[in-house]
Amino acid sequence: MKKKPKSVKMWWNEIKQHRYIKSIIVFLTAVFLYVMMLGNVIPEQLDIHLSDTAEEDIRSPITIENRQATEQLQSEAVDNVEPNYVLKQNYAETQGGRVNDIFELVIQVKKDQTTSESDSEEDEEVDEEERLEESLNSVKDALSSGTSNQLSDETIITLLETSESQLVLAKEATSNTVFEVMSEQIEAGDLQEARDKVDGLINISTVSNRLRDAMVEVGQFAIIPNYVYDRDSTERLREEASENVEPVMIREGQLLVQQGDVINNEMYAQLKLVGLLDESLNFYPYIGLGLFVMIIMGMMLYFIQESNTTVKNNNSHFLMFILVFVIVTCLMKVTSYTELINIAGVGYVVPVAAGTMLLTLLLNTRIALFSSVLYAIVGTVLYSQDGASSFNVTYGFYLLVSSLAGALFLDTSNRITRLLKAGFLVACINVIAVLTLLFIKGLQHNWIEVGSHVASAAFSGIAAAILTIGLLPFFETGFSILSVSKLIELSNPNHPLLRKILTEAPGTYHHSVVVGNLAEAACERLGENGLLARVGAYYHDVGKTKRPHFFIENQLRQDNPHDKISPQLSTTIIISHPYDGADLLREYKMPKEIVDIAEQHHGTSLLKYFYHKANQDVEQPLPESQFRYPGPKPQNKVACIVAIADSVEAAVRSMSKPTPDKIEAMVNKIIKEKLEDGQFDESEITLRELNDIALSMLETLKGTFHQRIEYPDEMKKGGKEHDDTRGNHGRDEHTNK
Structure with missing residues (x-):
């Protein structure tokens, strides 16, 4: 019936240390978090329609741009930009040049016509009307379609019939008039008024009225608007106006609909935009x-x-x-x-x-x-x-x-x-x-x-x-x-196990208290859990309560029972106490850290006294393994410190008239022997930390085993009696409990 709980416990320990258990815990935690927060992030869906009355205030769950409203403002901004016009001052020279080109063309056609007539081999006189018609066609062909269509045939014929000198005079006058009129701003709506100015400005008495009318027509033709629409600058201004419009934003938490409001198209559009009416997933x-x-x-x-x-x-x-x-x-x-x-x-x-x-x-x-x-x-x-x-x-x-x-x-x-x-x-x-x-x-x-x-x-x-x-x-x-409160509770002298040690093994109890003082101070110096070291030291020798009189500190003035049994049996009794203590601690459901300290505080060290005693009268030396603790060795720094403090206290207590120098030599010797014996191999303790442990324990021991004045009665008794109370293996106790 007792095997079932043990198997269940082993099964649970295997589950706890499984390589994938942490991944499973993380996954389950992630799922838990997701479920807990899901209701806080899913957008609320409202069952609301146009013309409904809002039963509560509705606020936007997100910040989003109202693109429709933004585009409307941008369109209004663009429409408010007036078309941009620019004065083209070079148009005056350009159009004056066109006037000159028309007159020069007429002069050139007249010259070409004269040359053609003089070179003709025919003696017959060419018909004047045909010649004039031919010249008219030549001028119209040379002119652009736009120009020839706007100038009447009468005007061109008049120019063709005018002498070259008169044409030169007409050209200068007409060109100057066009330049003068075009020098002023002419909008499209003012074009006719500007052209009418030409008639008043061309006033040359030396030309015929017919030529003057032709000059007026050519000049009016050349007058065009010079204050024109600038498409590029207008588009640029409109783009700037559109870009300067601030986006219409619906802010997170913004009140969209107030309680009691009737839902109109604008409100409905905003609710839909922020996703409160979105029926799709x-x-x-x-x-x-x-x-x-x-x-x-x-x-x-x-x-x-x-x-x-x-x-x-x-x-x-x-x-x-x-x-x-x-x-x-x-x-x-x-x-x-x-x-x-x-x-x-x-x-x-x-x-x-x-x-x-x-x-x-x-x-x-x-x-x-x-x-x-x-x-x-x-x-x-x-x-x-x-x-x-x-x-x-x-x-x-x-x-x-x-x-x-x-x-x-x-x-x-x-x-x-x-x-x-x-x-x-x-x-x-x-x-x-x-x-x-x-x-x-x-x-x-x-x-x-x-x-x-x-x-x-x-x-x-x-x-x-x-x-x-x-x-x-x-x-x-x-x-x-193993929290602080738990450790404090375990350090209470009224704890059943501590009372058991005190009543059944009082010497062990005193030894454990001193070990606790040493271990706590050393742990605090290293930054370790000093309270754990103290409480662990209190319980580390609880196994001695099974056979308390087989341990020197509990014998007082009684005979040493080891003198009556074989070294092998003594070894068995001594070696069993860490494991008897661990079993007893487990029985009382003590924390694992305390159990480990009790089980590991001797590691695999050698019982030197009984090992040498057993080999005194034998021909073939017995192996050391029969006289070593089975372990395990200390697995952490706290267990190492308790192990050192245990041996140090036992060794110093067995000294007669301890002095600071003797104590220091003994502490260093114990640490060195344990180090060379490999007792610290499975912990992460360093040489520097071992040195700090030695210094800490020396300070504590100087206060515990301080030098006292010898009174007369003590001097008469001498130190031999003090030594005899510890039995014949007391001096070796620092390595062999």
């Missing part, structure tokens, strides 16, 4: 939440991997860390719903500091500080229950400050008074944080609302301390955590 929030959870778990795993804590290699501690995280997350989720009731600041009652206080006591402060950041990040999402945004930065700040206070104000002592004091300090910090959030917003609050916020924050700190006190024993028991 939007996968982006689900993907975003998954990435958010991945970031949190990635941060957690990276910190655990890089931090030098027990959470890295101990799956039980990792599970405990995750369990505290889950509990705090549940607390935040539950208290987040209190924001839905109409009590100002009630959400601040969340005792988030309980998580960091538990981790500070159960693991260490560094893990608790890191957890504060995780709680704040997760809380920003969990407390967005009644907000338009998916992240509530206000509560994130409060959760960060509160949880940091819980880790920083709690030292390694977890006495109830200290926990309550830490809770009071956390409450004070919470109140300051809440007042900071209220005042920094600049909002007007009445004293009732402020009082409600302050009361909630103060309650949070006190509740965190009470919750820590209530949950701590469950974690210590369930995960076999």
Whole structure:
């Protein structure tokens, strides 16, 4: 019937240390976080239609641009930009040049016609009308279609019939008139007025009226608008106007519809734009939440991997860390719903500091500080229950400050008074944080609302301390955590095992107390857990209670029973005490760390006294293995220190008239022998740390075995009687318990 619990325990130990158990825990934690925060990120879908009356205020859950409104403003801005016109001053010269070209063309045609006539071999006179018609066609062919169409045939014929000298005079006058008129600004609407000016400016008495009319027609033809539409600059101005229009944004938390409003087209379009009316399934929030959870778990795993804590290699501690995280997350989720009731600041009652206080006591402060950041990040999402945004930065700040206070104000002592004091300090910090959030917003609050916020924050700190006190024993028991409170409880002299040692082996009890003093001081010098070393030392020799009189410190003035039995039997009795003690400690369900110290404090050291005694009268020396402890060797620094302190105390106690020099030589000798014997090979202790241990123990021993004045009675008795009380193997006890 006793084998079943043992097999179940072995099965559970195998499960805890399985290589994939941490991955499974991480996966389940990620799923838990995803489910807890899912309701806070899924967009709310409203069953609302045009002309419905809004039953509550509706705010935008996101920040998004209203493109339709922005485009409308841009279109209005473009329409408001007037067309841009520019004065083309070079048009005057250009058009004057065109006038000159027309007259030069006529002069050239006249010359060509004259040359053609003189070179003709025919003696017959050419018909004047045919000649003129031919010249007219030549001019019109040479002119562009636009020019020839606008100049009448009468005007061209008049120019062709005019002498060259008159044409030169007409050209100059017409060109100057065109330049003069074109020098002024001429818009398209003022073109006719500008052309009418030509008739008044051409006033030459030396030309015929017919030629003057032709000059006026050519001049009016050359007048064109010189204040023209600039397409490029106008488009540029319109682009700048469009770009300068600020985008119309719907801000996160912006009030879209007020309670009692009738939904119109504009409101309906805005609600649809922000996704409140989108009936299709939007996968982006689900993907975003998954990435958010991945970031949190990635941060957690990276910190655990890089931090030098027990959470890295101990799956039980990792599970405990995750369990505290889950509990705090549940607390935040539950208290987040209190924001839905109409009590100002009630959400601040969340005792988030309980998580960091538990981790500070159960693991260490560094893990608790890191957890504060995780709680704040997760809380920003969990407390967005009644907000338009998916992240509530206000509560994130409060959760960060509160949880940091819980880790920083709690030292390694977890006495109830200290926990309550830490809770009071956390409450004070919470109140300051809440007042900071209220005042920094600049909002007007009445004293009732402020009082409600302050009361909630103060309650949070006190509740965190009470919750820590209530949950701590469950974690210590369930995960076999050797916390400070547990160690203090185990160090109580009224503990059944300590009373057993005191009553059945008083010499061993005194020896254990001194070993505890030595080990605690040495551990604190190295930065190790001094309280663990002290308590471990108290119980390290509990196995001697099985046969207390076989150990020198419990014999007083009795006969030494080892003198009546063989060295092999004595060895068996002596060697069994670490393992008898370990079994007894397990029977009392003592923490594993204490059991390990009891089992490892002799390692595989040799019982030199009985080994040499057994080999005195034999021809073939017996092997050392028969006189060595079976181990294991000390596995950590605390066990090493307790082992050294055990041997040092026994050796120094067996010395007659110990002096500082003798004590120092003995301590160095013991450490050197254990080092050479390989007793420290399986721990990570260094030579420098061994030197620090020796110095620490020397300081402690000087206070314990200080030199005393010898009184007359003591001088008469002498030191021999003092030595005889320890039996014939007392001096070898520092290596052979």
